[in-house]
């Protein structure tokens with residue numbers, strides 16, 4: 237199965253974005269006039285303001301009056317080389333999506349598709365975990381930073397063992413190779429590592445060396461390794477971000493250590509993988525001793541939680557996900573084909589999905605959301621990531637759903653925007 241996947245990937249890789257033929261800027265002195273500003277710190281909206289941007293830097297935010305009163309032209313910043321009229325509009329920082337993939341054949345063969353859906357939703361920074369294969373992820377990042385393509389700003393994270401042709405060591409199975417690999421990706425210009433639930437000695441080596449090389453880290457603590465590497469174990473070793481929810485519940489079980497799987501459990505059967513994982517919701521005690529201790533330790537360790545609630549949301553109501561208003565106009569037929577129930581496509585586990593599964597997920601979300609909201613209320617950093625491109629979730633649209641889900645979790649809209657802007661930027 238793995239061999240087949242790798243050879244298929246070598247044969248067919250995603251089409252890089254075409255050279256940029258649209259858009260303008262950066263400008264010598266851009267002034268955005270008259271809008272209402274939401275700055276992303278949690279501060280309330282204020283306006284009208286004129287915002288001066290010189291090159292790529294905001295140099296001045298000038299309050300130019302009060303609502304419903306004509307603006308005194310004398311007070312406005314002058315000497316623009318370019319202007320945008322934002323009267324009657326809101327202005328906010330671009331959204332940061334900390335968990336993306338660009339897709340690839342057969343489902344989404346052209347990178348431009350994801351890039352434009354991201355930009356169209358106001359997402360101006362993305363963290364690829366990874367975007368696609370090693371070389372292309374880094375070359376697209378480079379082209380984006382030089383303004384050669386129409387794409388958000390890109391931060392490129394990579395899986396241990398991945399590399400160009402000049403990485404000769406293969407997969408990472410021991411601490412020495414782990415450190416070698418981290419130094420290798422730092423040389424290659426990567427921004428960080430996307431980790432799994434590695435055994436403790438390898439995890440420690442990866443995270444130690446990443447600190448030396450000033451690289452970021454985010455981990456999907458997969459069920460296959462979570463029994464020896466849960467979120468608390470990883471955070472204590474210096475992990476930067478826990479993405480998804482894997483390893484969180486396992487860090488605060490009341491009466492279990494390993495999740496009590498059914499005897500016929502098989503991780504490779506996605507009906508089991510995604511049907512069973514929600515059944516942790518009643519293994520923890522919300523606001524109990526372990527819950528509170530975990531939150532406190534995460535806060536002390538400065539751990540970022542990047543939940544990507546959107547990518548599991550179909551689990552609680554698959555009909556809702558399948559009937560999204562945007563599918564007709566924006567979802568590629570090849571994308572739709574990939575979503576369609578199948579034992580092989582990742583995240584298409586709907587061949588035996590019942591209300592019994594959906595109710596487990598709804599309960600799971602309630603507990604998960606409470607945990608995230610508690611962390612936010614203590615001053616913890618909860619960010620936005622989408623992981624779109626699977627499970628009926630489309631690039632851009634999934635990120636917006638993540639904002640909605642944060643609000644459902646108890647975040648005020650200004651807290652949602654802070655998660656999606658300032659906290660995302662801080663994490664990177």
Ligand SMILES: [Zn+2]
Pocket residue numbers: 335336337365623
């Ligand atoms: Zn992912």
